[in-house]
Amino acid sequence: MGLFDTFKRDRKTHTTLNQKEESAPSDADAPNVLVADDTAEVAAAAAEASATEAPASAPEADSERSTAPAEAEEAPREASDSEEPEEEPAEPGYRPIKTMDQKKPVTHVIGQTKIIAIINQKGGVGKSTTAVNLSAALGCNDKQVLLVDLDPQGNATSGLGIDKSQIHRDVYDVLLSDTPVHEAIIPDVCKGLDLLPATINLAGAEVELVNEIARENRLKSEISQLRGKYDYIFIDCPPSLGLLTINALVAADKLLIPIQCEFYALEGVTKLLDSMKRVKSLLNPTLDIFGVLLTMYDSRTTLSKQVAEEVRRFFGKSVFDTMIPRTVKLSEAPSYGQPITEYDPSGKGGQAYFSLAKEVISRG
Numbered sequence: 001m002g003l004f005d006t007f008k009r010d011r012k013t014h015t016t017l018n019q020k021e022e023s024a025p026s027d028a029d030a031p032n033v034l035v036a037d038d039t040a041e042v043a044a045a046a047a048e049a050s051a052t053e054a055p056a057s058a059p060e061a062d063s064e065r066s067t068a069p070a071e072a073e074e075a076p077r078e079a080s081d082s083e084e085p086e087e088e089p090a091e092p093g094y095r096p097i098k099t100m101d102q103k104k105p106v107t108h109v110i111g112q113t114k115i116i117a118i119i120n121q122k123g124g125v126g127k128s129t130t131a132v133n134l135s136a137a138l139g140c141n142d143k144q145v146l147l148v149d150l151d152p153q154g155n156a157t158s159g160l161g162i163d164k165s166q167i168h169r170d171v172y173d174v175l176l177s178d179t180p181v182h183e184a185i186i187p188d189v190c191k192g193l194d195l196l197p198a199t200i201n202l203a204g205a206e207v208e209l210v211n212e213i214a215r216e217n218r219l220k221s222e223i224s225q226l227r228g229k230y231d232y233i234f235i236d237c238p239p240s241l242g243l244l245t246i247n248a249l250v251a252a253d254k255l256l257i258p259i260q261c262e263f264y265a266l267e268g269v270t271k272l273l274d275s276m277k278r279v280k281s282l283l284n285p286t287l288d289i290f291g292v293l294l295t296m297y298d299s300r301t302t303l304s305k306q307v308a309e310e311v312r313r314f315f316g317k318s319v320f321d322t323m324i325p326r327t328v329k330l331s332e333a334p335s336y337g338q339p340i341t342e343y344d345p346s347g348k349g350g351q352a353y354f355s356l357a358k359e360v361i362s363r364g
C-alpha cells in the first residue's frame with residue numbers, strides 16, 4: 001500500500017469516526033503483532049493528517065461541509081437530534097474547545113497535587129498513549145487531572161480529539177510569552193480531564209529557551225500555581241533529553257517511565273537515570289521515580305516475558321504490577337480522537353489502563 005493509499009484510508013477512518021456514537025468498536029483484538037504495527041502507523045498518520053491538513057483535502061468530510069447549508073433542511077431530524085445540543089459546534093470529528101470559564105465545577109475535594117512526568121527519551125515506547133489513557137482512566141475514577149502536552153508532535157493533543165488548527169494558545173505561549181497558564185488550558189476534554197495542549201509551535205521552544213533566564217524553570221513556575229486545583233498533573237515528554245524534557249524534570253515531583261517490552265528495552269535508561277540524578281542534585285532535590293510501566297506486552301512471545309523479568313530485576317518494586325498489553329485498540333483510539341476509556345473501555349487495553357489508574361491511586 002502506497003503512502004497516498006494510507007492517507008486515503010486515514011481520512012475515511014476519521015470521517016467514519018465523526019459519527020463515532022453510531023459505530024461501537026468490536027472487541028476483537030488483532031490476531032498478531034504485524035496487524036497491530038500496521039494499524040499503529042496508520043493511527044499515527046491519521047492523527048497527524050487530521051491535525052495538519054486543510055479540511056478541503058478530506059474528500060468525505062469536505063462533501064459534508066460544502067453541502068451542509070443546502071442539505072441541512074433535507075437531513076433527517078434524528079441525525080441532528082443525536083448530536084449533543086449543549087456543546088458548542090466543533091469541526092466534525094473534533095471535540096469542542098472550551099475555555100476555563102466554561103469548566104464544569106469540581107465537586108470533590110482535591111488531594112495533594114502530584115506532578116508526574118511521563119518520560120523516556122526513547123521514541124515510540126508508549127509515553128503519549130499512557131499519558132492520554134492513564135489521565136482519562138483517573139478522570140473516570142473521579143480524579144481531577146491536567147495533562148500537559150510537552151511534545152511538539154502534539155500526539156496527546158490530537159489523541160484527545162482536539163483540532164490543533166483551532167488552538168489559539170498552547171504550552172509554547174505559556175513557556176515563552178506571558179500567556180497565563182489558565183488561558184491555554186482546555187477544560188473538560190473528557191470526564192475529569194483538562195489539557196494544556198501543544199502544537200508544532202513548540203518545536204521552536206528548544207532553541208528559544210536557550211537564551212531565556214531561568215530556562216529550566218519555566219514550566220515549573222507555571223504549573224506550580226496549579227497545585228491544589230488538580231489531583232494529578234501529567235506531563236507527556238518528547239523523545240529527547242533536551243530543554244523541554246529538563247523543564248519537565250524540574251517541574252515534576254515524580255517520574256513515570258514507560259518501557260516497551262522489546263529488544264533493547266533498557267537501552268538509554270541509564271542515560272535517563274543520569275539526567276534524573278543531575279536534575280535532582282542541582283534543581284529538584286525531591287525528584288524520584290514514581291513507577292516503571294511495561295508497555296506493549298505480548299504474552300505470546302518469550303521476548304516480552306524476558307524483557308519484563310529483566311526490567312523487574314533492574315527496577316524492583318518500582319515496576320507496576322499492571323502491564324499494558326499490545327492491542328490494536330490502543331493504537332486505533334487516537335485516530336478516533338478518543339482515549340481508550342471511551343473507545344473500548346472493556347477491552348484488554350482499556351482494562352489495563354483502569355487497573356494502572358487504581359495502582360497509581362494506591363501509590364498515593
Ligand SMILES: Nc1ncnc2c1ncn2[C@@H]1O[C@H](COP(=O)(O)OP(=O)(O)OP(=O)(O)O)[C@@H](O)[C@H]1O
Pocket residue numbers: 036040041043044122123124125126127128129130151153155237238239295296297324325326327328330331332334
Ligand atoms: N499497548 C499498545 N498496543 C499497541 N500499540 C500501541 C500501544 N501503545 C502504544 N502503541 C502505538 O505505538 C506507537 C507509539 O506510541 P506512543 O505515541 O504512545 O509512544 P511515545 O513514546 O509517546 O512516542 P514518541 O516518543 O514519538 O512521543 C503509537 O502508534 C501507538 O498508537
Ligand SMILES: [Mg+2]
Pocket residue numbers: 127128129151153155236237238
Ligand atoms: Mg509521544
